[in-house]
Structures are given as structure tokens and as C-alpha cells.
Amino acid sequence: MKKRIFSALLSVAMVASLLVGCGSSTTTTTTESTTAAEAETDAATEAATEAATEAAEAVATGDYADKKVGICIYKFDDNFMTLFRTELVNYLVSLGFTESNITVMDSKNDQAEQTNQINNFITEGVDVMIINLVNSSAAATVTDTINASGIPVVYINREPEVAEEERWATEGIKATYVGADARQSGTFQGEVLIDLGQDVVDINGDGKVSYIMIQGDPENIDAQYRTEYSVKALTDAGWEVELLGAVQRADWDQATAQQKVQDALSQYGEQIEVVFCNNDAMALGAKQALDAAGRTVGEDVFLLGVDALTEALELVQSGGMTATVFNDHIGQSHQAADAAVAFINGEEVQNTYVVDYVKVTTENAAEVLSSLQ
Ligand code: BGC
Numbered sequence: 001m002k003k004r005i006f007s008a009l010l011s012v013a014m015v016a017s018l019l020v021g022c023g024s025s026t027t028t029t030t031t032e033s034t035t036a037a038e039a040e041t042d043a044a045t046e047a048a049t050e051a052a053t054e055a056a057e058a059v060a061t062g063d064y065a066d067k068k069v070g071i072c073i074y075k076f077d078d079n080f081m082t083l084f085r086t087e088l089v090n091y092l093v094s095l096g097f098t099e100s101n102i103t104v105m106d107s108k109n110d111q112a113e114q115t116n117q118i119n120n121f122i123t124e125g126v127d128v129m130i131i132n133l134v135n136s137s138a139a140a141t142v143t144d145t146i147n148a149s150g151i152p153v154v155y156i157n158r159e160p161e162v163a164e165e166e167r168w169a170t171e172g173i174k175a176t177y178v179g180a181d182a183r184q185s186g187t188f189q190g191e192v193l194i195d196l197g198q199d200v201v202d203i204n205g206d207g208k209v210s211y212i213m214i215q216g217d218p219e220n221i222d223a224q225y226r227t228e229y230s231v232k233a234l235t236d237a238g239w240e241v242e243l244l245g246a247v248q249r250a251d252w253d254q255a256t257a258q259q260k261v262q263d264a265l266s267q268y269g270e271q272i273e274v275v276f277c278n279n280d281a282m283a284l285g286a287k288q289a290l291d292a293a294g295r296t297v298g299e300d301v302f303l304l305g306v307d308a309l310t311e312a313l314e315l316v317q318s319g320g321m322t323a324t325v326f327n328d329h330i331g332q333s334h335q336a337a338d339a340a341v342a343f344i345n346g347e348e349v350q351n352t353y354v355v356d357y358v359k360v361t362t363e364n365a366a367e368v369l370s371s372l373q
Helices: 002-022 027-059 079-094 111-124 136-148 162-170 182-196 221-236 254-271 280-292 310-318 329-344 365-372
Strands: 069-073 102-106 128-131 153-156 175-179 209-215 241-243 274-277 302-304 324-326 352-354 358-360
Touching: 069 079, 069 111, 079 102, 079 280, 079 329, 102 111, 111 128, 111 136, 128 136, 128 329, 136 153, 136 162, 136 175, 153 329, 162 175, 175 329, 182 221, 182 302, 182 324, 182 358, 209 221, 209 254, 209 280, 221 241, 221 274, 254 280, 274 280, 280 302, 280 310, 310 324, 310 365, 358 365
Parallel strands: 069 102, 069 128, 128 153, 153 175, 175 352, 209 241, 209 274, 274 302
Antiparallel strands: 324 358
């Protein structure tokens, strides 16, 4: 439960630090604002603790020791999904599930392989499945297969199309999706730059911000939305922007991103003012390429990621990365497990659940880091 509460507190703490920041014009105001913020934090802390306790009591009403959970992860070799699955299993165990009844499969980035694993779960008669699809476009077929067996399914991380999600509701299918709205993470990346100011980000002062875009697997809506909304935030603010070359696909992978950024650096050199990466693994690869080219983040280039991996948080804290966005694997994994439990108990389950992202800059990187440890 500890991490769940931390996660809830994170946003509370951030609101509090914002309030403190707002009132810093005079000592008196600062003190007053701090007190107000503290009061608010206390109230919110209590509320968050209560909510977490209630949620825990609600899901703890059943006996899950003999319930079987079948989990597929699109591939184990993914930093973010590794954090996610570890937390998911730990949380299920904390709810009373037995570790030996939780099966987690590595779908090895192969939809056919995942479909086999799902068929094995059906044969085994699991009580609920939690599925991180390899291809979101396979959702309809996979859902029909699982639904025909009467087993409920919770999709995580890779969101099926809205029309498919709506079909679950209209056809009374026991399926739900738990994730985050990737538009928000893209927008947050853009907002960080807006906060820095156009005169700062337009390093060469030519009136436009020139960027490269390092994209995750484009089949994934997270990659599509982050690519679009990071830049949209800038153009919505009236900034002129220029994409250097094409969007570079690096499939969420550090080594691939390092190579792509290295190539872009040899082609565009100092023209590159911003490196947008759809996730932190790729931002870490970008950072290696920038270091090798003698570029200094915060001085002659800006670098943004998403996820809040430990290494990225440390870099943001020290200024080695401009910012990241916390992709709340704790909130998402807990919500997914809670939805699985609700299915088992025959309780009502929402069509989708959306967990908020959190913007992380030098100001709150240390705080986020310590809340995750
Ligand atoms: C994360 C990526 C991850 C991907 C997997 C995204 O939400 O930000 O780091 O590779 O999910 O689908």
C-alpha cells in the first residue's frame, strides 16, 4: 500500500510546491502560502490515506489465494514495462493472491506468440487476464477469443481503439483498459519548453525552434500522441517550429535512439535545438549521442523524455536532461489489479481508467525520485 499512497501524495506535494512557489514575492506571503499549502497537504494527505485504506479494504473483501491470474507483457526487455510488471505482481500479492497462481508471460514482441499464451491461459482456466497487447490492432480478435471463454480481461499500457472499447460496453463484454492519456505527456513536454521561454529555447535566435523527434513504435498510440502533442503545445503557444528531417523511429529502444540521434547530429549539427524522445529509454540513448558530440543539455540543446526512469530522474536533477514526465506505473498497475479483482468479485468495472502523468523538471525531480524509492 505504501507506494499507492506515495503516488497519490505526489500530486498533492506538487500542488503544494506550486502554491509555495506562487507566494514567494515577500517573506510574509511565503510564510502564509506555506502554511496554507501545509494545511492543504495535511488535508489532502489524510484524504489520500483514507481513500487508499478504503480501496484496500474494498478489494480485500475476497479470498484470492486460489485465484489464477494470467498476465502477458508485450516484451520483458522494456525498462518501463519491467517496472510495471514488478509492481503489478507485488501489488497482487499484497491483495492476497498467491505468487504461484500469478503467471507472467514474455510475449517477445510477437502477437502470434502472445495469442498462443492467451489460449494456454484459457485452457488452464485462469480467473482473469491482464494483457499488454503486442499490437493494439489485435484487440478485437483477442477480446473475442477471451470473451468466448467467459474470462474477463484487463488491457494495460497499449490502448485499443476507442471504437473497440465502446464495443465492450455495447456488447456487454467483460473487458476494460487501464492506462494514461499520452496526449497529456506530449503536452507536458511542450509546456516545459514554453516555461523556459522561446528566447531561451530558440538557441540560435532564428525565430524558430528546430527539433528532432525520436519516436517509439508508431503502432502504439502513446508514440503517436506524444509525437503530435509535444509539438502542438509549442505551435498552440504561437511558436514557430521546424522538424529537421523525418520523425525517427527508434521503437522505445535506447541503442536504436542513440544511433538515430548520432546520425541526426552528423547531418544537422548545431541546428538541433531540441531533442524530443517519446520515452526515457530513448532519451538516455540520445543523451549518450549528445555527450559524444560534445553537446551540453541546458546550454546548447534541450532534451525531453517520458516515464521517469531512475536514471532519467537523476539526469533531470543534475541538469543532464531538461525534463521527463512521470508515467505512473504504480497507479496504473494498482488500478489494473483492482479492476481484475472487481471482475473476480462480479463488481462493476468501468470501460476505461485513466491515470494522470506528472511533469518532472529540476524543481521536483529529487522529490519524485525519493517518492519512488
Ligand atoms: C512507455 C514506454 C514503453 C511503452 C511500451 C509507454 O507508455 O512510455 O517506455 O516502452 O509504453 O508499450
